[in-house]
Amino acid sequence: MSAHSKKSIQPDISLTVCGYSKVLEIISNKWTALIIYALEDGRIRYGEIGKRIEGISKKMLTQTLRQLERDGLIRRDVTPSIPPIVAYSLSPLGESLIPLMLELKQWAKTHYSLVEQARAAYDHSVSQEHS
Amino acid sequence: MSAHSKKSIQPDISLTVCGYSKVLEIISNKWTALIIYALEDGRIRYGEIGKRIEGISKKMLTQTLRQLERDGLIRRDVTPSIPPIVAYSLSPLGESLIPLMLELKQWAKTHYSLVEQARAAYDHSVSQEHS
DNA sequence: CGGCATCCTCGGGGATACTG
């Protein structure tokens, strides 16, 4: 290969390799961030999470919790009473995400209004040129 | 409201309000992080981005670039020659994301192997209990 | 209470072809 040396550029950025994407793959599901947020305060029961997060269904709550558990970010403790009590809490690995998440929130606090301005300006200029 | 004070819990975590989610909504599209990564080195042409990112189609490249532009994170400079030259670069707002992204990468570097271990352990224990 | 099983919809995103 490359018998002719036109200096062909090889891909050097890949979804499965890029560190950015690997973390986002973990925390960017629709409800993941919300659940982590709910768990920040400490140990909390299944039902309580559902009540605190607006609009989440039991299906997605369970599914997202399972994923987080599988990734080792949260712990699931079952008290086998009737009815059962199931409480979730962040694992040490999960807690290591908190500083990261706080900076996400901080960025939003200081920059999100600029994003909204940019969107408004962009949409306006686009609608103008189509008139 | 709350005529009866059973201390009914109100949702206090919302997709549209949570700072975590607002940032993730911006940077968590499939190709967004990769493109930001490609732009970190500085001004770069459309075609070059496509060549550097493995597996991206022209459609998704254009579409993701448009979103980033709309959000004010990147700038698009056109030199109207034939053929045209279009170069993209991070805006100041986009550059403000870089420290955040670096920490995402750093977290992956130090913790991702633990996530993989947790996944393997979880999958193993699940397959065990179904035998 | 804390799930799991189903069904269904909607849109993200891939493949391909055309264009100024």
Add this chain to the structure above:
DNA sequence: CAGTATCCCCGAGGATGCCG
């Protein structure tokens, strides 16, 4: 070169119902 325009498919995720 730097895009549009179409068609199409698959899977995330919502709604609903049943269960130990």
